[in-house]
Amino acid sequence: MRILVLNGPNINLLGIREPDVYGSESFQDLLTLLENTAREENIEIVQYQSNHEGCLVDRIQEALGQFDGIVINPAAYTHTSIAILDALKAVGLPAVEVHISDVRRREDFRQISYAGMACCKTIMGHGIEGYREAILYLKDRHNNTAGR
Numbered sequence: 001m002r003i004l005v006l007n008g009p010n011i012n013l014l015g016i017r018e019p020d021v022y023g024s025e026s027f028q029d030l031l032t033l034l035e036n037t038a039r040e041e042n043i044e045i046v047q048y049q050s051n052h053e054g055c056l057v058d059r060i061q062e063a064l065g066q067f068d069g070i071v072i073n074p075a076a077y078t079h080t081s082i083a084i085l086d087a088l089k090a091v092g093l094p095a096v097e098v099h100i101s102d103v104r105r106r107e108d109f110r111q112i113s114y115a116g117m118a119c120c121k122t123i124m125g126h127g128i129e130g131y132r133e134a135i136l137y138l139k140d141r142h143n144n145t146a147g148r
């Protein structure tokens with residue numbers, strides 16, 4: 001099984017960026033968590049981070065036929081990007097939305113998630129551990145739908 005993990009703008013600054021909101025774990029810690037999860041679960045995980053909306057759209061498009069699922073934290077593009085929503089709908093791969101912080105408890109402008117409208121699940125407020133939960137969910141779903 002192959003899972004694409006996509007991260008939007010400023011996620012590369014984890015650990016430096018607003019630690020009271022996003023925690024003290026670094027982006028490198030997130031990459032290590034993904035590597036460990038891939039090894040433990042015997043799946044392939046490819047991570048891509050970009051500060052550019054179109055680059056994220058490109059990667060979603062390229063995932064078609066290459067990956068079995070997408071874990072996406074579109075960061076600020078969550079609340080603005082219809083292009084990311086459309087790309088997720090276009091490829092139709094099972095996708096899980098992850099947010100490190102609990103967005104529901106934050107500003108009004110964060111209360112809309114366009115990407116989330118194309119996702120089968122949303123995990124928020126669990127820190128970087130939320131990525132592992134999202135991967136396990138996709139793996140479970142993949143195993144349950146295999147052969148149907």
Ligand code: DQA
Binds near residue numbers: 009099
């Ligand atoms: C975020 C929440 C977004 O509102 C914010 O713009 C981010 C990170 C999160 O992971 O909690 O950059 O997606």
